[in-house]
Amino acid sequence: MSFVRSSCVLALLLTALPSLATDALPTPGPGKPLTVHFFDVGQGDAALIISPTGKTVLVDGGPPEARERLAARLKELVTGPLDLAILTHPHLDHLGGFIPALRAVGARRFMDPGFNHPSEAYRDLLDFVGQSVGQVMTPTPNPAAPHTLLTIGLGEGVSLTVLWPRVPQEPFLAGTRSDANSNSIVAKLTYGRTAFLLVGDAEPDTEAALLQKPLDLSATVLKVAHHGGRHSSTAPFLEAVKPQLAVISCGAKNDYGHPAQETLARLGEVGARVFRTDQDGEVVVSSDGRTVALRAHGGTGPMLVVPGELTPGPIALGPVEPTSPARSQGPGRKSGEPKREAVVIVPGPTATPAEPGSATPAANERYISLKNSKVFHKESCSTLKRSKSERTIYSSRAAAARERRPAEDCHP
Ligand SMILES: [Zn+2]
Ligand SMILES: [Zn+2]
Known part of the structure; x- marks a missing residue:
């Protein structure tokens, strides 16, 4: 679709x-x-x-x-x-x-x-x-x-x-x-x-x-x-x-x-x-x-x-040029593509993939949720170390993602 x-x-x-x-x-x-x-x-x-x-x-x-x-x-x-x-x-x-x-x-x-x-x-x-x-x-x-x-x-x-x-x-x-x-x-x-x-x-x-x-x-x-x-x-x-x-x-x-x-x-x-x-x-x-x-x-x-202490005026104080052309292309539009008037959004695969920018999980990484929390973390996440509350352990990311959403600190 x-x-x-x-x-x-x-x-x-x-x-x-x-x-x-x-x-x-x-x-x-x-x-x-x-x-x-x-x-x-x-x-x-x-x-x-x-x-x-x-x-x-x-x-x-x-x-x-x-x-x-x-x-x-x-x-x-x-x-x-x-x-x-x-x-x-x-x-x-x-x-x-x-x-x-x-x-x-x-x-x-x-x-x-x-x-x-x-x-x-x-x-x-x-x-x-x-x-x-x-x-x-x-x-x-x-x-x-x-x-x-x-x-x-x-x-x-x-x-x-x-x-x-x-x-x-x-x-x-x-x-x-x-x-x-x-x-x-x-x-x-x-x-x-x-x-x-x-x-x-x-x-x-x-x-x-x-x-x-x-x-x-x-x-x-x-x-x-x-x-x-x-x-x-x-x-x-x-x-x-x-x-x-x-x-x-x-x-x-x-x-x-x-x-x-x-x-x-x-x-x-x-x-x-x-x-x-x-x-x-x-x-x-x-x-x-x-x-x-x-x-x-x-x-x-x-x-x-x-x-209000601002000086009203244009926000762009000069031509807004691309800042770092050497930076790699993100997962959106490819730089080699011709300019188009419309962007087609193609949904990704049905399996729950990793978040963009997150590393491939280690083979035996476990995933942890704290009591009453709606998110899950990587076992190695430092947030877990700060909390002594009861935790649920998941053996796979998929199992954790079925019940909770990924935490934004460690991006599991
Ligand atoms: Zn947010
Ligand atoms: Zn966000």
Whole structure:
């Protein structure tokens, strides 16, 4: 089963903008703000953008265990189908609640990196969006202007610009800690002097690639990468983003130790105030283009207001060229292929293969789950050493994968 994925992103009915006009500062007043809800979905990610004109963009669909909660919350906040649903990358903690969410409110368009990830859940999602969502697309830069960024206008001067990935202008990152994470959709949402940087589970390689490009990465609010994991959010990246507010989406007492103390320390060093969905519940952040107001606990907590300090202007400060042409090609489109207008997604084999980027398991490697955990680890994983809780031992990866999902720290 396969379907054709449209890459004519410029056909988006949302206005496609060449760049932000520097003098188009929105006037604060009685108009509706730009609001981003960072949902409390446990160990995973899901956020909803509502623009001042009521355009809605869902970014990720949380883990399977949050599916009912997410669908119900979307029904409260969204009338009519989502204008765009983005899956930053095909990991279960971002896609587990996606189908119920789309069933609950619908979507006009679906965008994901187009990275081949042969898991059953991802295949099911692609089948579902292929049948029920009008347009399925990847963030392909405009072929007529390949050195610019793809920008989607959301009305009233609000725009969402995709910084990564840039296939086919650049290959997917490959040979990284997790290639699925590394090729997360990274997008900057801008409104006047304020901006949100949404980075999915971006890895240090993603951050390094972005830092090599002539990009304005500065943002008032950062959705912290990979649930606050210790590898991402490198010091040079945080120095470029300079977030005043940082939101970490993670589950209470999660198996991964997210967020890592090192990451919290690095965020502190750049002066970011940190909010965590495991402690603060749903974090609601609004912008009128000049100031940003944050309230935790679903918008019922005390309001924290910070002034937007960014200089409105284009995000690409020059031609965006491929950074490292010597890097090997990822498992997506082959570099030798001619440029095409549509990408055909072919589901992988039915057996559960290894995650992209993971090493072939040792012949006698065993797999372990901790009590009440939904994930399994390699026996050699250091996370297991930190926990004394009861464990289930599996003699094969296939046996473990039948009951639980692979942990994101050791990628079994
Ligand atoms: Zn994740
Ligand atoms: Zn991930």
